[in-house]
Amino acid sequence: MNKVVLVTGANSGIGLALCERLLSSQDAGGLHLCLACRNTRRAQAARAALLGVRPSAQITLLHIDTSSISSVLGAARELRLRFTRLDYVYLNAGIMPNPQFDFKAFFKGLFSSNIITMFSTGEGILTQKGGVTPDGLQEVFATNHFGHFLLIRELEPLLCQAGRTSQLIWTSSSNARRSAFSLEDVQHRRGREPYSSSKYASDLLSLALNTHYNKQIRVFTNTFTLTAYNGAEALFWIFLQKPERLDPRAKYQSLTSVLGHNYTQPQRMDVDLDTSEALYDELLQLEREIGRKQISS
Numbered sequence: 001m002n003k004v005v006l007v008t009g010a011n012s013g014i015g016l017a018l019c020e021r022l023l024s025s026q027d028a029g030g031l032h033l034c035l036a037c038r039n040t041r042r043a044q045a046a047r048a049a050l051l052g053v054r055p056s057a058q059i060t061l062l063h064i065d066t067s068s069i070s071s072v073l074g075a076a077r078e079l080r081l082r083f084t085r086l087d088y089v090y091l092n093a094g095i096m097p098n099p100q101f102d103f104k105a106f107f108k109g110l111f112s113s114n115i116i117t118m119f120s121t122g123e124g125i126l127t128q129k130g131g132v133t134p135d136g137l138q139e140v141f142a143t144n145h146f147g148h149f150l151l152i153r154e155l156e157p158l159l160c161q162a163g164r165t166s167q168l169i170w171t172s173s174s175n176a177r178r179s180a181f182s183l184e185d186v187q188h189r190r191g192r193e194p195y196s197s198s199k200y201a202s203d204l205l206s207l208a209l210n211t212h213y214n215k216q217i218r219v220f221t222n223t224f225t226l227t228a229y230n231g232a233e234a235l236f237w238i239f240l241q242k243p244e245r246l247d248p249r250a251k252y253q254s255l256t257s258v259l260g261h262n263y264t265q266p267q268r269m270d271v272d273l274d275t276s277e278a279l280y281d282e283l284l285q286l287e288r289e290i291g292r293k294q295i296s297s
């Protein structure tokens with residue numbers, strides 16, 4: 001039976017490059033690729049391009065807007081109707097609002113011990129303003145993190161079926177920083193680094209997810225790269241690994257050498273179980289609040 005691979009945000013960038021790499025790989029024979037996208041026209045174009053890579057490929061489309069609760073719930077319902085199990089779920093869709101350069105923080109950073117981190121990750125000097133979704137959630141948090149959390153919860157009946165492992169793989173970022181995240185403000189309503197906060201939240205959540213769903217392996221990737229093909233390196237590499245050999249506390253980074261060779265490198269995540277469990281509880285609480293709102297409306 002074909003392996004079922006779901007990829008959110010599959011119509012461009014890293015998501016599309018991953019799909020191309022999966023279809024080009026000989027090891028990926030017998031795949032059913034489900035492209036989960038918010039824009040039907042772009043999703044159809046991506047499907048056509050992928051069929052150009054492998055005309056016999058089984059590729060289906062699913063509409064999802066990860067920033068919208070009703071869309072996520074509808075997409076999950078549809079997936080439960082279409083499939084009996086999912087083997088890989090790539091939680092990849094994401095947004096980063098246009099960053100603004102903070103000159104004051106830059107000059108301060110030049111004379112601090114943080115200078116290397118500042119230049120390598122943009123910490124403190126690139127700030128963003130996030131919007132609010134019609135559901136009343138912070139947009140970056142909802143799109144990158146909470147929509148995917150809700151999706152995982154709703155897809156539980158399809159995960160780890162018939163004695164098989166399901167892998168949930170988030171596209172993280174080297175920009176995921178603990179300093180941008182606060183348990184008191186998980187949506188990042190008050191901060192100026194919603195992207196970094198949302199990506200750290202996904203890294204952090206991995207520990208609690210592994211504790212609560214101990215039959216499922218969850219791994220995390222990737223870091224900044226110059227092309228989408230390079231950026232998909234770790235996502236593709238993980239696909240080829242035996243899940244039990246992957247370290248759930250590591251983030252697998254896509255890297256490119258000076259000679260242009262792509263490779264994957266694990267990096268220990270800056271996360272702890274207590275904070276992870278506290279975030280998990282916060283998300284469950286938010287999920288309950290949403291459920292109550294839906295019943296009363």
Ligand SMILES: NC(=O)c1ccc[n+]([C@@H]2O[C@H](COP(=O)([O-])OP(=O)(O)OC[C@H]3O[C@@H](n4cnc5c(N)ncnc54)[C@H](OP(=O)(O)O)[C@@H]3O)[C@@H](O)[C@H]2O)c1
Pocket residue numbers: 008009010011012013014015036037038039042064065066067068092093094095096143171172173174222223224225228231
């Ligand atoms: N590029 C990098 O260097 C880099 C580095 C680290 C991590 N990342 C992460 O990699 C992932 C992919 O980014 P990318 O660089 O490939 O950028 P991209 O080309 O802009 O791709 C983002 C994808 O996410 C989709 N998306 C955005 N908002 C969505 C929503 N509300 N619902 C459903 N889909 C949505 C986009 O769909 P539309 O076409 O409809 O907008 C698009 O398919 C993101 O999670 C990003 O944070 C990127």
